[in-house]
Each structure stands twice: as C-alpha cells, then as structure tokens.
Amino acid sequence: MANSPQAKKRARQNETRFAINKSRRSRIRTAIRKVEEAIASGDKDAAAAALKAAQPELMRGVTKGVFHKNTASRKISRLAARVKAIG
Template identity: 85%
Template sequence: MANSPQAKKRARQNERRAAVNKARRSRIRTFLRRVEEAIASGDKDAAATALRAAQPELMRGVNKGIFHKNTAARKMSRLSARVKALG
C-alpha cells in the first residue's frame, strides 16, 4: 500500500490513466470488430469503409501508447489484405 503522499498521488493517477486507456482500447477493438464483421459478411464496400474508419483510430492508439507501432501496422496490413481479397 502507498504510504507517502507522492505514492498515493501516483496510485490515483495510475487508476485514472488505466480507465482512460481501457476506454481507448475498447473503442479501437470496436472499430476492428466492425471491419471483421464486414469481411465475414462478404461486403467489400462496407469492409473498405470500416477499414478506413478503423485506421486513424488504430494510429491514435499508437500515439497514445495503447498499442506498439508494429502491432498496429501488422493489424492494418492483415485487415487490408483480407479486404482486398474480397474482390
């Protein structure tokens, strides 16, 4: 348990940051799920639109420190390839 005032403050800040990060991660996963669902339905136009919407969200997650840069790049690459293969 935190004893010093500084440690108590850090614990409070960590709690707040964890909540913000959790919300951001959840939002990004929702965008990715929409792309997955569009791919599963076989609708190329919907999948491409969902992918375009997901890309900036994923990159924002990288900038905010939610995902590693290479992880986001890998996800985008794989999703793009799957959308392209629908045609």
C-alpha cells in the same frame, strides 16, 4: 498500499490512466470487429469504409501509448489484405 503523498498521487494517476487506456482499447477493438464483420458478410464497400475508420483509431492508440507501432501496422496491413481479397 501507498503511504507517501507521492505514492498516493501516483496510485490515483494510475487508476485514471488505466480507465482512459481501457476505453481507448475498447474503441480500437470495436473498430477492428466492425471491419471483420464486414469482411465476414462479404460486403467490400462496407469493409473498406470500416477499415478507413479503424486505421486512425489504431494509430491514435499508438500515439497515446496503448499499442506498439508495429502491432498497429501489422493489424492494419492484415485487415487491408483481407478487405482486398474480398471478391
């Protein structure tokens, strides 16, 4: 357990950041899931709209340090390819 005032403050900050990052990760996963559900249903317009909404969410996660840039880019690229492949 933290003893010094600095360590106590750091522990508080870590809890706060953890909660913020957790909610941000959850929002990103939800956005990705909506794209995948639209792809599974075969609705190209809905999938494209969901992808358009998910892209800024993913890149915001990169800016805020939740995901690495290449990870987000890879996810966006793969989702875009799957949306494009819908007949």
